[in-house]
Amino acid sequence: MAQVAVPKSVFAPWDDPSKAPLIQFKNVTKRFGDFVAIDNLTIDIYEREFFALLGPSGCGKTTMMRMLAGFERPTEGQILLGGQDIDATPPNLRSVNMMFQSYALFPHLSVWENIAFGLRRQKLPKDQIDERVNEMLRLTRLSKFARRKPHQISGGQRQRVALARSLARAPKLLLLDEPLGALDKKLRQETQFELMDIQEKTATTFVIVTHDQEEAMTVASRVAVMGEGLMAQVDTPERIYEAPNSVYVADFIGDVNIIEGRATQTGDQVNITWAEGQPDIIGNSPKTTFGNGDKIHFAIRPEKVSISAEQPTDTPNAFQGTILDIAYLGNISTYYVKMPSGQTIKAQTANTRRLSRRSFTWEDKVWVSFTTTAGVCLKD
Amino acid sequence: MRRYFLISIPYLWLVGLFLVPFAIVIKISLSDTVLSIPPYAPTLDFSNGWAGIVKFFDGLDFETFEFLASDDLYWKAYLSSLKIAFIATAMTLAVGYPVAYGMTRAAPEWRPTLMMLVILPFWTSFLIRVYAWMGILGQEGLINQLLLWLGFISEPLTILNTPTAVYIGIVYTYLPFMILPIYSALEKLDDTLLEAAEDLGCSRLGAFWLVTWPLSRNGIIAGSFLVFIPTLGEFVIPSLLGGSQTLMIGKVLWEEFFSNRDWPVASAVAVILLLILIIPIVLFQRNEQKQREAEG
Numbered sequence: 001m002a003q004v005a006v007p008k009s010v011f012a013p014w015d016d017p018s019k020a021p022l023i024q025f026k027n028v029t030k031r032f033g034d035f036v037a038i039d040n041l042t043i044d045i046y047e048r049e050f051f052a053l054l055g056p057s058g059c060g061k062t063t064m065m066r067m068l069a070g071f072e073r074p075t076e077g078q079i080l081l082g083g084q085d086i087d088a089t090p091p092n093l094r095s096v097n098m099m100f101q102s103y104a105l106f107p108h109l110s111v112w113e114n115i116a117f118g119l120r121r122q123k124l125p126k127d128q129i130d131e132r133v134n135e136m137l138r139l140t141r142l143s144k145f146a147r148r149k150p151h152q153i154s155g156g157q158r159q160r161v162a163l164a165r166s167l168a169r170a171p172k173l174l175l176l177d178e179p180l181g182a183l184d185k186k187l188r189q190e191t192q193f194e195l196m197d198i199q200e201k202t203a204t205t206f207v208i209v210t211h212d213q214e215e216a217m218t219v220a221s222r223v224a225v226m227g228e229g230l231m232a233q234v235d236t237p238e239r240i241y242e243a244p245n246s247v248y249v250a251d252f253i254g255d256v257n258i259i260e261g262r263a264t265q266t267g268d269q270v271n272i273t274w275a276e277g278q279p280d281i282i283g284n285s286p287k288t289t290f291g292n293g294d295k296i297h298f299a300i301r302p303e304k305v306s307i308s309a310e311q312p313t314d315t316p317n318a319f320q321g322t323i324l325d326i327a328y329l330g331n332i333s334t335y336y337v338k339m340p341s342g343q344t345i346k347a348q349t350a351n352t353r354r355l356s357r358r359s360f361t362w363e364d365k366v367w368v369s370f371t372t373t374a375g376v377c378l379k380d
Numbered sequence: 381m382r383r384y385f386l387i388s389i390p391y392l393w394l395v396g397l398f399l400v401p402f403a404i405v406i407k408i409s410l411s412d413t414v415l416s417i418p419p420y421a422p423t424l425d426f427s428n429g430w431a432g433i434v435k436f437f438d439g440l441d442f443e444t445f446e447f448l449a450s451d452d453l454y455w456k457a458y459l460s461s462l463k464i465a466f467i468a469t470a471m472t473l474a475v476g477y478p479v480a481y482g483m484t485r486a487a488p489e490w491r492p493t494l495m496m497l498v499i500l501p502f503w504t505s506f507l508i509r510v511y512a513w514m515g516i517l518g519q520e521g522l523i524n525q526l527l528l529w530l531g532f533i534s535e536p537l538t539i540l541n542t543p544t545a546v547y548i549g550i551v552y553t554y555l556p557f558m559i560l561p562i563y564s565a566l567e568k569l570d571d572t573l574l575e576a577a578e579d580l581g582c583s584r585l586g587a588f589w590l591v592t593w594p595l596s597r598n599g600i601i602a603g604s605f606l607v608f609i610p611t612l613g614e615f616v617i618p619s620l621l622g623g624s625q626t627l628m629i630g631k632v633l634w635e636e637f638f639s640n641r642d643w644p645v646a647s648a649v650a651v652i653l654l655l656i657l658i659i660p661i662v663l664f665q666r667n668e669q670k671q672r673e674a675e676g
Contacts, residue, residue: 069575069579070579071575071578090578091575091578091579092578092579092580092581092582092583092586093581096579097579097580098575098576098579100572100575100576102570102572104570104572104573104575104576105576106573106576106577106591107595107674108594108595108597117577117580117590118580118581121580121581121582121586122581151674165580166579166580169580169581
């Protein structure tokens with residue numbers, strides 16, 4: 001019998017109607033006085049997910065996390081953990097642990113005692129505590145520092161102690177509040193992969209709060225982009241990036257050109273009238289339908305815009321402009337191309353050649369072009 | 381050069397205002413009582429040259445210290461002072477800690493006002509405040525009048541001139557010294573530590589015992605020493621509020637000096653008091669240093 005190669009199943013419990021979510025927010029609203037921090041929010045988070053709450057500061061992401069930990073209670077609505085309403089359960093009785101942004105390590109206790117703190121509260125026998133703490137120390141590569149006090153170790157090590165401490169009780173759900181915010185960029189990137197690794201090894205559900213979109217994209221199985229107490233979009237990192245559902249999401253995640261215009265739709269194809277004297281942009285909108293003359297925002301990522309000296313022939317979307325500015329970032333360069341009608345379109349190219357042999361420079365007349373499916377048509 | 385000059389200032393201060401007077405006190409404690417001015421002998425006489433100095437040192441002996449050891453009044457007074465200082469410190473802590481804790485829990489805009497209220501008594505003389513307590517605690521005092529008026533008692537209570545009055549006086553007087561260091565320790569405490577403790581399975585009370593209390597330990601130790609050390613040698617409070625019943629070494633010392641005019645014995649009492657105080661003072665300094673190291 002011929003062996004059939006079974007494709008490795010993709011982790012996507014949110015697409016599987018038979019899976020019951022671990023956490024359910026049901027029409028949750030949280031008000032502080034007149035201020036609405038969370039506005040009628042409904043969302044499901046599944047077991048073993050690495051779920052990222054992403055948004056600018058003040059968008060309610062920390063409030064959501066604090067409600068899960070039990071430090072805040074929803075004003076309206078329900079939060080279910082494993083099908084149970086947890087509103088009445090105080091933080092110390094929830095199978096939820098939190099890694100604090102400031103780490104909140106107990107300064108008077110050693111690394112070992114910090115990690116053992118939660119286990120001791122469970123009144124476990126001593127040898128079990130020893131075993132579990134040592135396991136956590138190995139997992140986070142801290143065995144050498146077990147006897148040190150928090151002020152005697154580096155920031156990165158402290159971060160790992162905080163992680164070990166919050167994981168020690170094997171919670172159903174681990175909350176991470178800006179866990180990497182205090183680390184420098186290089187350490188942060190290394191730690192992101194470590195976090196993913198630990199999440200996989202421990203098979204715990206992680207909910208991470210971050211304002212760093214790169215971090216959210218790297219670690220998360222799904223990202224929730226929040227704005228002003230609302231969920232703007234909840235989706236996988238690829239779909240958030242490639243198929244944002246609103247100008248807010250497109251603009252929040254990564255770099256983007258947003259071109260405003262008027263739509264004329266025929267089938268999936270949308271013609272966008274966007275500037276005097278320029279041919280229409282030909283876009284593709286299989287899901288959203290635009291009426292004739294409707295306002296439309298065409299969002300296209302700079303790396304999907306090519307730049308060339310000659311007019312390209314393989315796409316109808318080609319427009320001539322002048323290079324206004326060049327941002328050289330080492331690995332890539334971003335060209336700001338000014339259209340005769342006034343708009344600026346950003347185009348990104350990888351710097352595969354040395355700088356001295358760069359093809360374009362300031363004030364050059366160039367063509368920017370993109371395929372008809374490269375951009376996303378958005379209503380608002 | 382400049383560095384030596386700068387550190388020489390506190391040392392000169394210490395030598396001039398502590399070591400030299402203390403050397404004089406030691407010298408008097410080794411002298412004998414005589415009926416003259418000054419009321420002790422020998423005195424240093426340089427006019428006889430070397431022989432005078434030798435004669436001076438020959439005149440010094442430990443007789444007064446032997447006398448202190450032989451009379452049980454003195455060691456009883458020391459022990460009684462230690463006991464009173466110890467109990468009074470514990471009581472001040474019991475009153476001061478909740479006050480300090482309450483201050484840190486108060487709304488931030490109220491804290492300067494509360495702090496002001498703690499410091500406010502220092503603006504009037506200590507002596508006047510102790511006299512005021514005599515008016516409050518006496519037979520005809522405010523407390524007795526109030527209790528009689530309310531009908532809780534039919535005869536006035538005797539509070540003044542008892543150890544109770546001394547404890548009330550000490551707790552009242554030294555309370556700010558307990559509150560301030562504890563407040564400063566508690567104020568530095570990060571609230572997220574308590575949330576972390578709760579998150580890891582502590583009840584509110586558990587979080588207090590496992591996090592708040594140990595982290596305010598330095599403040600507790602500092603406050604306790606700041607109360608214990610001056611209380612041990614306290615004179616004004618036991619003599620004004622304690623009457624004849626309360627035996628404290630500060631009062632004994634005063635009586636030796638001013639009633640008996642026995643300067644050598646009074647000096648010997650003072651020297652031993654200082655030796656006893658050195659232990660808590662050294663412990664206090666070590667606590668402060670450890671704290672600085674932990675913070676640095």
